[in-house]
Amino acid sequence: MDILDLYELPTIIQLQGNVPKKEQWKRTIKLKVDKFCKDKTLTESERKSSLKFMNTENFEINKHHKVWKVKHLPRFELRKAIIKTRMITGTYILQADKHKFTPYTVEPICQLCKTNNEDITHFLTTCPILSTTREKYFLDIRKEITDKITPAKLNCTFMNKTAIVQLLIDCSKYKELFDNCEKFMENIENKTRNMLLEMHIERLKMKIMDNK
Numbered sequence: 001m002d003i004l005d006l007y008e009l010p011t012i013i014q015l016q017g018n019v020p021k022k023e024q025w026k027r028t029i030k031l032k033v034d035k036f037c038k039d040k041t042l043t044e045s046e047r048k049s050s051l052k053f054m055n056t057e058n059f060e061i062n063k064h065h066k067v068w069k070v071k072h073l074p075r076f077e078l079r080k081a082i083i084k085t086r087m088i089t090g091t092y093i094l095q096a097d098k099h100k101f102t103p104y105t106v107e108p109i110c111q112l113c114k115t116n117n118e119d120i121t122h123f124l125t126t127c128p129i130l131s132t133t134r135e136k137y138f139l140d141i142r143k144e145i146t147d148k149i150t151p152a153k154l155n156c157t158f159m160n161k162t163a164i165v166q167l168l169i170d171c172s173k174y175k176e177l178f179d180n181c182e183k184f185m186e187n188i189e190n191k192t193r194n195m196l197l198e199m200h201i202e203r204l205k206m207k208i209m210d211n212k
């Protein structure tokens with residue numbers, strides 16, 4: 001395929017007939033290349049089940065995801081953003097993921113509770129070993145949301161575990177539910193970021209204790 005075709009630019013014949021000015025050409029190229037990258041990223045992300053919790057509705061090329069809006073105590077905040085990004089992009093490896101890569105040698109069962117397969121939903125919403133840490137952070141998040149929306153809306157939206165995982169991993173999916181309130185979204189983003197880091201630390205601690 002011709003490179004002009006690839007980026008939906010005018011053909012060489014059209015360009016020879018109407019040579020654009022340098023600045024105008026630069027702007028056109030940037031717009032078309034950005035559009036190409038955006039469309040390609042969105043198409044590929046739809047195909048990947050590992051990205052199912054990443055909200056791509058407001059995705060823009062050259063704009064970072066809200067998870068990277070890091071302020072105060074940069075190093076510690078950076079660690080939270082890294083953990084959360086790994087969960088958003090499906091690269092936070094749990095037992096069920098290890099099992100997918102090496103099905104004959106690794107069991108998918110959660111090594112902490114040994115009751116269910118350890119996928120992201122089990123880790124974040126049901127593993128009984130992590131319930132104290134989970135409740136400590138989630139009750140606060142729930143209270144913030146209860147103060148913002150009606151109990152009926154809350155129960156209707158977050159009636160299943162997948163919706164709760166979505167809220168914890170990428171709450172921007174619920175932008176409209178939260179009246180597009182940037183300040184509120186930022187607050188939930190910070191609280192979920194804290195929760196995910198603590199869950200991550202607690203899981204590691206429990207695994208180390210279990211191996212002793």
Ligand SMILES: [Zn+2]
Pocket residue numbers: 110111112113114115116118122126127128129
């Ligand atoms: Zn478990």
